[in-house]
Amino acid sequence: xxxxxxxxxxxxxxxxxxxxxxxxxxxxxxxxxxxxxxxxxxxxxxxxxxxxxxxxxxxxxxxxxxxxxxxxxxxxxxxxxxxxxxxxxxxxxxxxxxxxxxxxxxxxxxxxxxxxxxxxxxxxxxxxxxxxx
Amino acid sequence: xxxxxxxxxxxxxxxxxxxxxxxxxxxxxxxxxxxxxxxxxxxxxxxxxxxxxxxxxxxxxxxxxxxxxxxxxxxxxxxxxxxxxxxxxxxxxxxxxxxxxxxxxxxxxxxxxxxxxxxxxxxxxxxxxxxxxxxxxxxxxxxxxxxxxxxxxxxxxxxxxxxxxxxxxxxxxxxxxxxxxxxxxxxxxxxxxxxxxxxxxxxxxxxxxxxxxxxxxxxxxxxxxxxxxxxxxxxxxxxxxxxxxxxxxxxxxxxxxxxx
Numbered sequence: 001x002x003x004x005x006x007x008x009x010x011x012x013x014x015x016x017x018x019x020x021x022x023x024x025x026x027x028x029x030x031x032x033x034x035x036x037x038x039x040x041x042x043x044x045x046x047x048x049x050x051x052x053x054x055x056x057x058x059x060x061x062x063x064x065x066x067x068x069x070x071x072x073x074x075x076x077x078x079x080x081x082x083x084x085x086x087x088x089x090x091x092x093x094x095x096x097x098x099x100x101x102x103x104x105x106x107x108x109x110x111x112x113x114x115x116x117x118x119x120x121x122x123x124x125x126x127x128x129x130x131x132x133x
Numbered sequence: 134x135x136x137x138x139x140x141x142x143x144x145x146x147x148x149x150x151x152x153x154x155x156x157x158x159x160x161x162x163x164x165x166x167x168x169x170x171x172x173x174x175x176x177x178x179x180x181x182x183x184x185x186x187x188x189x190x191x192x193x194x195x196x197x198x199x200x201x202x203x204x205x206x207x208x209x210x211x212x213x214x215x216x217x218x219x220x221x222x223x224x225x226x227x228x229x230x231x232x233x234x235x236x237x238x239x240x241x242x243x244x245x246x247x248x249x250x251x252x253x254x255x256x257x258x259x260x261x262x263x264x265x266x267x268x269x270x271x272x273x274x275x276x277x278x279x280x281x282x283x284x285x286x287x288x289x290x291x292x293x294x295x296x297x298x299x300x301x302x303x304x305x306x307x308x309x310x311x312x313x314x315x316x317x318x319x320x321x322x323x324x325x326x327x328x329x330x331x332x333x334x335x336x337x338x339x340x341x342x343x344x345x346x347x348x349x350x351x352x353x354x355x356x357x358x359x360x361x362x363x364x365x366x367x368x369x370x371x372x373x374x375x376x377x378x379x380x381x382x383x384x385x386x387x388x389x390x391x392x393x
Contacts, residue, residue: 060171061157067167073286074207075166075200075214078179098192099229114183121180125189125197 081128083120091119098126140248141223148222149256161263162286165214169198174221176214178202187232188217196221212254212288213238219253220246239290239308239384242316251291258287259295268296273304273388274352275377289377293386294318304390309333311383312343323391326361334359339387342378350376352388360389 020028034044083091114122153159156171166176173195174188179202181187186200198217204210216238220231224246233247240247263285268277273296282292290308297306297320305319305326314331333340336359342350357364357372371392378385 057155057157060155063171064156064158064164064167067170068164071164071167071170073164073166073211075176075178075198075210077202078177117180118182118184121199122189124180125177125199126191 078121078124081124083123086120086123088116088119091116091123094127095119095122138245140245140252142249142252145219145223145249145252146256149219149253150260152218152222152257153260159262161259161284165211165218165258169214169218172196172218172221174198174218176200178210183234184232185235185238186213186217187230188220189230190221206288208282208286209288211286212258212291215254215257215287216250218257219250223249223253235382239315241294241308241318255287255291255295259285259292261299264295264299269299270301272352272373272392273297273300273302273375273390275349275375275386275388278388289379290386293388297388302390302393304388307339307387307389309339309343309385309387312340315384326364326389328360334362337387338374339376339378339385342376342385346378346380347376348378348380350374350378357391 025033037044037047086094152168156168158168169176174197175195176198178200181199181201181203184201185204186198189197189199191197198214198221200210200213204213213233216233217231220233224231227246231246231250233250237244237247238251241251242248259281264281268281271277275293278289278293278296281296282289285292293306297304297318300320301322302320303322303326305317305323307317308315312333314328314333317328319326333343336355338350338353338355341347352373352375354371355374357366357370360372360374373388373390373392375388376385377387
């Protein structure tokens with residue numbers, strides 16, 4: 001029998017050579033499987049670490065691909081949301097309140113000097129309800 | 134980070150590379166809005182007047198990047214988004230918001246945070262492996278810079294900086310505003326090329342480009358002493374100068390390089 005090279009080969013070899021049934025392999029103590037693998041040159045710790053990294057990479061790639069499928073590369077134009085009922089001072093007060101509530105300093109430069117257009121944008125970005133929020 | 138701190142150049146490049154690696158992004162011109170979405174950041178356009186882009190952190194751990202719709206060039210919009218992603222990743226916990234002007238997006242000399250965000254953006258949009266080896270070994274020129282900017286869908290300035298940074302040639306990139314040198318970047322082959330003063334040489338092609346508002350000035354051989362009068366040069370020595378003047382920004386980029 002040729003020596004199997006990886007985890008699945010080892011399990012397949014164990015199974016194919018009728019040394020163990022599938023159920024027996026499943027029931028086999030982890031340490032015993034580790035022993036088989038180690039004898040075959042497998043380092044379980046390294047394998048686990050490598051598989052963990054692969055999984056992270058796969059998940060990251062999947063997330064990005066899924067986002068690509070639903071997101072244009074160019075930012076979408078600003079959505080319309082009527083804020084005409086708010087005065088400028090109300091918008092400022094709401095934004096200030098947002099930061100006070102969160103106890104985080106607004107280090108951004110002088111937003112109080114913004115034109116109405118920018119105050120509305122900031123209000124939308126910080127305080128509007130998200131579709132899934 | 135105090136304003137006197139040095140920008141963390143290597144960290145910016147490392148973080149950008151890590152982000153690409155984690156999401157298995159291997160092609161130039163990738164979808165940066167999708168990448169932002171993965172990081173729980175919404176990207177929107179328009180509704181800005183004083184700033185070119187901002188990043189706001191919400192209290193639920195999500196963020197918003199807003200870019201101005203007055204930035205006509207889509208590649209510059211992408212660079213602005215990448216810049217804000219740099220703030221998101223490199224400057225967590227420092228500020229609830231980063232409101233970045235056009236000047237911040239070109240800052241390579243003053244605010245360490247803005248410099249880091251710019252370096253992050255350039256590394257994210259133009260990682261080393263996106264640049265062909267031939268581009269790094271051929272004579273520097275703006276056609277190559279423009280090709281790189283187009284391929285990676287980024288600004289001309291960031292492409293020029295990246296190419297000069299990594300070039301094998303003796304090259305220096307100069308950025309000028311309103312006729313004065315704003316910043317310069319010598320590559321590692323010529324760290325000794327420096328400017329004592331930030332005054333643009335009267336006989337330079339760059340000066341001429343400003344005076345004539347000429348957008349393209351092809352590469353020309355000039356005496357190195359025009360730009361570097363305090364260095365000792367052989368009589369035969371020559372320096373090549375090529376200029377791109379951007380009238381709408383009042384800015385010029387100049388490539389200066391010494392032939393091998």
